[in-house]
Amino acid sequence: MERVDLQDITFDQAETLALVPGLKAKQLQNWNESGVIDSPNVGKGKKRLYSGLGVVGLRAMVRLVEFGIRPSEAAPLCNQVMERALALHDETPQAEGSSRPEFTVVAHMIDVYHRGYIYRFDDRHKMTIIQGDLGQLRLFLPENYHTIEVDLLIFKALNAIYMKLAGETPPEEPVVTGDNSQEALEIVNDSLAFKARLSAPRGREGTSNDEN
Secondary structure, three states: OOOOOOOOOEEOHHHHHHHOOOOOHHHHHHHHHOOOOOOOOEOHHHOEOEEHHHHHHHHHHHHHHHOOOOHHHHHHHHHHHHHHHHHHHHHOOOOOOOOOOOOOEOHHHHHHOEEEEEEEEOOEEEEEEEEOOOHHHHHHOOOOOEEEOHHHHHHHHHHHHHHHHOOOOOOOOOOOEOOOOHHHHHHHHHHHHHHHHHHOOOOOOOOOOOOO
């Protein structure tokens, strides 16, 4: 299977809900009616359709809302994630031996992946997406912030999309490790947790949450 244009492929509401764990039909309807999300594609019977890129954005939206961020403030942050998704989709080599595009994470190269650091600035939430840890940049962040593993979220979304297109049923959290083993997945998760602890401000509690 060749790669597709994420902005051209579309999914109906039922397919979209299956591709976005944690998203409810009523929630999706509310976001549409309030203009928080933009889903201009309309299918038969005036039913809304959502692009592959939109699926990535919705996965990010669900995660950000879980942090307690209002949907209206989460929307521009989701746009940042979708911009990153377009680049990552085109730049990441396809896993060898796979019959469809598959995006994997290599545990020992965890520092090359991008994270989003979410904080409040001028009474609104902002997000800075950078490669690896904050390092000295955390000195310029407020005391309270969240971290989200942007590339990992995108890889999971892309894998779910391509599994769906291939006629497979995507699991809730598509495995994204190089050898698709539970052991490798645990190594990745442990590495992410360790990196998050290093990037969190020292001596402060409740200052960061991680995307696992």
